[in-house]
Amino acid sequence: MAVDTARDGTSGGGEGDETVPLQKSVPAGTPSGAHSASCTCGDCPHGAREGHRRARDDFRRRRDELAAGKGLPAALAHSAGASRQWVSDELTRAARTVAERARDEGAIRLASLWRHTVIAAWGAVGVLLVGQLLSALAVGWTSGRTASLIAAVIAAGAVSLAAYLHRARGGALAPLIGEDNRLSTSRTVAAAWVLLAVYDILVLAFELAGRSGQSERRELIAGLELSRGAGLLTVLALSCAIAVFVRRTVTVRVQHQRLQKVRAERPRAADLLTDDAGRGSFCDVQYVLVSGVAVVFACVRLARQPDQLPDLPWSLALLVVVSAATYLTGKYAEGGRPVVLSVVRAREIGDLHAPIRTGDDIEIRGAGFVPPGAGEPDRLSRMVVRVGAVHVPVPLIPAGDGFSNPADATLTVPVPVEVEPGRVEVQVVTAAGVETNRYPIDVAD
Numbered sequence: 001m002a003v004d005t006a007r008d009g010t011s012g013g014g015e016g017d018e019t020v021p022l023q024k025s026v027p028a029g030t031p032s033g034a035h036s037a038s039c040t041c042g043d044c045p046h047g048a049r050e051g052h053r054r055a056r057d058d059f060r061r062r063r064d065e066l067a068a069g070k071g072l073p074a075a076l077a078h079s080a081g082a083s084r085q086w087v088s089d090e091l092t093r094a095a096r097t098v099a100e101r102a103r104d105e106g107a108i109r110l111a112s113l114w115r116h117t118v119i120a121a122w123g124a125v126g127v128l129l130v131g132q133l134l135s136a137l138a139v140g141w142t143s144g145r146t147a148s149l150i151a152a153v154i155a156a157g158a159v160s161l162a163a164y165l166h167r168a169r170g171g172a173l174a175p176l177i178g179e180d181n182r183l184s185t186s187r188t189v190a191a192a193w194v195l196l197a198v199y200d201i202l203v204l205a206f207e208l209a210g211r212s213g214q215s216e217r218r219e220l221i222a223g224l225e226l227s228r229g230a231g232l233l234t235v236l237a238l239s240c241a242i243a244v245f246v247r248r249t250v251t252v253r254v255q256h257q258r259l260q261k262v263r264a265e266r267p268r269a270a271d272l273l274t275d276d277a278g279r280g281s282f283c284d285v286q287y288v289l290v291s292g293v294a295v296v297f298a299c300v301r302l303a304r305q306p307d308q309l310p311d312l313p314w315s316l317a318l319l320v321v322v323s324a325a326t327y328l329t330g331k332y333a334e335g336g337r338p339v340v341l342s343v344v345r346a347r348e349i350g351d352l353h354a355p356i357r358t359g360d361d362i363e364i365r366g367a368g369f370v371p372p373g374a375g376e377p378d379r380l381s382r383m384v385v386r387v388g389a390v391h392v393p394v395p396l397i398p399a400g401d402g403f404s405n406p407a408d409a410t411l412t413v414p415v416p417v418e419v420e421p422g423r424v425e426v427q428v429v430t431a432a433g434v435e436t437n438r439y440p441i442d443v444a445d
Contacts, residue, residue, distance in 0.1 A: 048108050052101035059094045059377065066090065067398035081359070081414055088381075088395035095377035095396075106181075106266030114163040114171025121156040121163075121172070128152050143210045144203070144306040151202035155195070170267060178247070180373075181264045183271040185284045186327070189291045190243040193236045196298055196310075203306055219307065231312030232298060235320045239291070242324050246331050259335035260371030260432035262379060275334070277372035283330030290323035338368030340439040343426050346412055355444035358417045362387075363410055364428060366436065370408040374431040380406055382431045385413045388424035392416055421445040 065071050066087045076083040132145045163171035170177055176191060178184040211217050226233070253259035262276065272288055275281045294317075298310040305311070345354070346361035356362060364385065374380065383394040383406050392413045397405040405412045411428060425438040 048101070048105045052098070052105045055094075055098045055101040059091075059098050062094055063091060063377075063398045067400070081361075084395055084397065087398070088393075091377060091396045091398065092381040095381055099376070099378035102265045109266050110170050111168055113173060114167040117163045117171035117173055118160045121159040125149075125152045125156045144207055147203045147206035147210065148306060150206050151199055154202060155199055173267070177267050179251075180261050180276070181267060182276070183267045183269065184243070184246075185272050185287060186239075186243040186246045186331075188272055189287060190239040192291065192295050193232075193239050196295060196302075197232065197236055200302055200309055203302075204308075207307060228311050229309030231314055231317040232310050235294065235312060235317050238321060238324055242328055246328065249332060253335065257434045258337055260338070260368070260374075260430060260434050262371055262373040262432050264373060275372055277375065279372075281330070283327045287323050287327035290320055294320050336368060338366065338371075338428060338430055338434060338436045340364055340366040340426065340428060340436045342366075343439050343441050356415060356441060357444050358415050358419055358421075361412055361414050362426070362441070363412050364426060364439075365410055366428070367409055369406060369411055369428055369430060369436075371430055371432045371434070377403070379431040383411070384429045385411060386425075386427040386429065387413070387415060388419045390416045390418045391429075415443060419443055 062071075072083055073086065076086055129149060132149060136142075136145060159172045162174075166172070166174035173183070176183055176187045178187070208217060208221070250259060250261070254261050264271075264276075270278065273280060273285050275284070294312070297316060298312055301310040301312070342365045344363050344365070345356045346363040347353070354360075369383070370380065377396065380403060381393070381396055385392045385394060394406045394411055394413055396403055397412070421443050423440055423442050425440050427438045428436040430436075
């Protein structure tokens with residue numbers, strides 16, 4: 001009988017989740033060699049990726065139908081508020097299904113990423129070997145080439161071991177993934193400099209072990225002097241300090257509700273160059289570009305002079321310092337707490353002017369209601385408005401390719417009948433769990 005594999009446990013995709021294969025029987029009537037509906041291999045119509053895509057397409061089709069007024073129950077046609085709430089509930093349920101499929105796909109992608117990191121590590125060793133062989137045709141083989149290959153093999157082996165041990169969290173990329181499940185730009189840049197420094201020291205160590213002459217050993221040890229590696233050490237120390245400081249800064253700002261952070265479905269390579277909303281970030285792009293160019297320059301210097309630390313010119317080191325300072329300033333300045341600026345009665349065309357009463361819609365105007373990365377329907381459905389002591393979920397109102405409500409600057413919610421007349425306070429709770437200021441309104445009897 002054919003067997004299939006499926007994930008064990010919930011689809012939360014949180015830290016410590018494991019992808020455990022279980023054997024399940026194929027349902028009766030399933031062709032030989034086909035996959036069952038519970039398959040999560042991602043390579044068949046019922047896989048996690050295909051399931052996510054289908055759920056997303058179904059949601060978009062349902063959203064467009066409801067936006068056009070199709071599929072509404074006839075019993076709700078007489079009440080605009082009831083029909084709007086019904087539409088919001090339908091879209092919320094569909095959005096949660098899409099989010100669940102996305103978490104399943106993200107967990108599977110993350111668990112399979114470790115193989116790619118191992119392949120990339122050994123692929124780099126292969127490229128180095130080919131380059132050494134081609135360059136040796138002209139000048140011959142040297143002990144430095146042997147030392148560089150041995151150091152590369154040891155480094156690739158260490159990376160492969162780390163990838164296997166952290167295979168459930170992205171392999172060798174696990175230390176580069178932040179608490180928000182995104183690739184960290186600061187950690188990636190620091191890791192590049194650390195790998196370069198470690199590889200260079202390994203090369204020097206193996207060269208020193210292979211030298212027998214006293215003068216040759218002294219020359220190699222002289223290559224580790226501070227005067228030759230001061231630029232590299234400065235950049236290495238700065239990049240590592242920035243990685244630690246950025247993590248601390250983000251943590252403190254999130255705890256004090258000065259920064260809104262929403263967890264991503266899975267880490268992507270684009271996270272290195274974009275903000276949480278997926279938009280290109282100047283601070284991140286320039287930091288990665290300048291640091292990448294400096295790392296390439298240091299690798300070239302190392303290839304030309306493998307018997308000493310790469311002599312990074314101070315002009316290039318200062319360029320990296322300026323780029324790092326720009327990145328750090330941008331990280332400290334981004335974000336902000338959401339704020340309610342005003343609350344007005346939402347008036348339809350033709351309605352009479354009147355005070356706010358229970359059952360009326362109010363429009364909350366402000367900024368920062370939708371934090372970066374919270375534009376997905378499942379995130380939008382988590383927004384809540386506190387009117388007095390009553391918590392009111394923000395209804396999803398479809399419009400075009402997205403939603404007209406909620407928006408980053410405006411929210412529209414009904415005043416529930418449970419609110420007592422008089423002065424009450426309105427407060428918005430975003431998808432990131434951050435609360436706005438309290439804004440008082442008067443509810444008429």
